[in-house]
Amino acid sequence: MAEEVKLLKTWSSPFGLRAFWILKLKGVQFDFIDEDLSNKSPLLLQSNPVYKKVPVLIHNGKPISESLVILEYVDETWKQNPLLPEDPYERARARFWAKFGDDKVLASIWNAFIKQGKEQEEAIGLAIETLKFLEEELKGKRFFGGEKIGLPDLALGWLANLIGVFEEVIGVKLIEKERFPLLSAWMQEFAEAPVIKESWPPHEKLVTKFRAIREPYVAAAAQPK
Amino acid sequence: MADEVILLDFWASMFGIRVRIALAEKGVKYEYKEQDLFNKSPLLLRMNPVHKKIPVLIHNGKSVCESSIIVQYIDEVWKDKAPLLPYDPYQRAQARFWVDFIDKKMYDTSRKTWATKGEEQEAAKKEFIEVLKTLGGELGDKPFFGGDNFGYVDLCLIPYYCWFYSYETFGKFSVEAECPKFIAWVTRCLQRETVAKALPDEKKVFEFVSVLREKIRVE
Numbered sequence: 001m002a003e004e005v006k007l008l009k010t011w012s013s014p015f016g017l018r019a020f021w022i023l024k025l026k027g028v029q030f031d032f033i034d035e036d037l038s039n040k041s042p043l044l045l046q047s048n049p050v051y052k053k054v055p056v057l058i059h060n061g062k063p064i065s066e067s068l069v070i071l072e073y074v075d076e077t078w079k080q081n082p083l084l085p086e087d088p089y090e091r092a093r094a095r096f097w098a099k100f101g102d103d104k105v106l107a108s109i110w111n112a113f114i115k116q117g118k119e120q121e122e123a124i125g126l127a128i129e130t131l132k133f134l135e136e137e138l139k140g141k142r143f144f145g146g147e148k149i150g151l152p153d154l155a156l157g158w159l160a161n162l163i164g165v166f167e168e169v170i171g172v173k174l175i176e177k178e179r180f181p182l183l184s185a186w187m188q189e190f191a192e193a194p195v196i197k198e199s200w201p202p203h204e205k206l207v208t209k210f211r212a213i214r215e216p217y218v219a220a221a222a223q224p225k
Numbered sequence: 226m227a228d229e230v231i232l233l234d235f236w237a238s239m240f241g242i243r244v245r246i247a248l249a250e251k252g253v254k255y256e257y258k259e260q261d262l263f264n265k266s267p268l269l270l271r272m273n274p275v276h277k278k279i280p281v282l283i284h285n286g287k288s289v290c291e292s293s294i295i296v297q298y299i300d301e302v303w304k305d306k307a308p309l310l311p312y313d314p315y316q317r318a319q320a321r322f323w324v325d326f327i328d329k330k331m332y333d334t335s336r337k338t339w340a341t342k343g344e345e346q347e348a349a350k351k352e353f354i355e356v357l358k359t360l361g362g363e364l365g366d367k368p369f370f371g372g373d374n375f376g377y378v379d380l381c382l383i384p385y386y387c388w389f390y391s392y393e394t395f396g397k398f399s400v401e402a403e404c405p406k407f408i409a410w411v412t413r414c415l416q417r418e419t420v421a422k423a424l425p426d427e428k429k430v431f432e433f434v435s436v437l438r439e440k441i442r443v444e
């Protein structure tokens with residue numbers, strides 16, 4: 001029976017991009033649909049009734065939601081070019097860093113992006129403290145996955161591209177080379193890796209989008225209290 | 226070589242209870258070390274420097290953190306007995322999805338049913354009931370989330386049950402009245418010795434929550 005693999009994502013979602021990457025890295029044939037989140041398709045609403053969010057992977061008609069769940073599903077279903085190691089302890093570490101990325105890094109960077117004034121200073125401080133853990137984890141490694149790209153690299157990969165966008169919009173450098181030499185090197189190497197480098201959404205379009213997202217926060221902070 | 230397994234945990238933690246159930250299901254012998262969360266031990270800080278939280282599983286000197294990750298680790302290491310996650314990749318993905326849902330939705334909402342008051346508490350109660358109803362919808366007519374057998378999702382959710390008495394008392398509502406199917410599932414889980422032994426007494430949890438409420442000055 002022919003495999004039918006469909007990915008629902010958006011042009012800009014870093015979560016959708018993860019799923020896109022793993023399918024490409026494994027050489028899986030798939031179709032994708034870039035959703036308009038202001039007008040969600042019936043397929044999306046039916047495939048992810050709990051969250052109604054992207055990405056959703058639909059494999060032979062069966063939907064899977066939540067990007068990290070999708071990554072593990074793809075890794076288990078298409079066994080070539082494995083993203084998770086065999087050893088259970090190393091697998092646990094890979095999952096830990098992927099989860100840390102979503103639970104802590106993303107939240108702290110987002111706060112640094114949307115907050116203003118004194119709150120922003122504090123948020124930037126917290127983001128830097130969080131990023132230090134990533135810098136530490138990269139010691140002696142080329143990628144978070146070791147010698148080659150693994151699950152945590154795909155999970156954290158949004159840093160390689162969106163950090164530059166956020167820094168441009170807020171006018172503050174979050175990941176300085178002097179303070180984060182390993183993380184900076186990883187960002188560059190990941191961004192230029194085969195498959196990854198061809199997939200980045202257009203930079204200017206992202207800057208425009210995120211500048212627009214930040215606007216209401218700037219306006220709110222400028223209101224007299 | 227004999228395995229050395231140590232669990233750093235806190236008696237009332239619903240996350241720690243998950244790990245205790247998983248280890249019991251697999252028949253793993255381990256040393257339980259109760260942690261003082263208001264005065265964290267050097268061992269805890271060394272074994273979980275990133276989050277400084279329990280539970281932490283220390284297996285032959287190497288630490289595994291984050292309860293859902295620990296349970297998957299236990300399932301993979303002690304794979305010859307009592308499988309916790311399903312074999313089929315699609316079923317596994319569904320199980321991971323629901324544990325992720327539980328992790329995203331249960332803790333914060335349930336905490337607000339006792340840690341807040343007034344409108345915030347009312348909103349939290351409504352949301353908590355909605356979460357239970359969504360889970361009830363997923364359970365459907367199956368005996369367990371895993372189907373015929375107790376599995377990963379059941380194991381990750383049931384520890385919350387010992388806190389229900391506290392949520393209901395402080396929040397003034399009844400889970401059984403709102404979601405009877407859910408309570409039917411709870412009863413089935415409690416028939417399992419591993420679960421019944423791992424859950425602390427709900428009245429002890431209530432005393433603990435009362436102390437916590439005072440500490441954070443809810444009234």
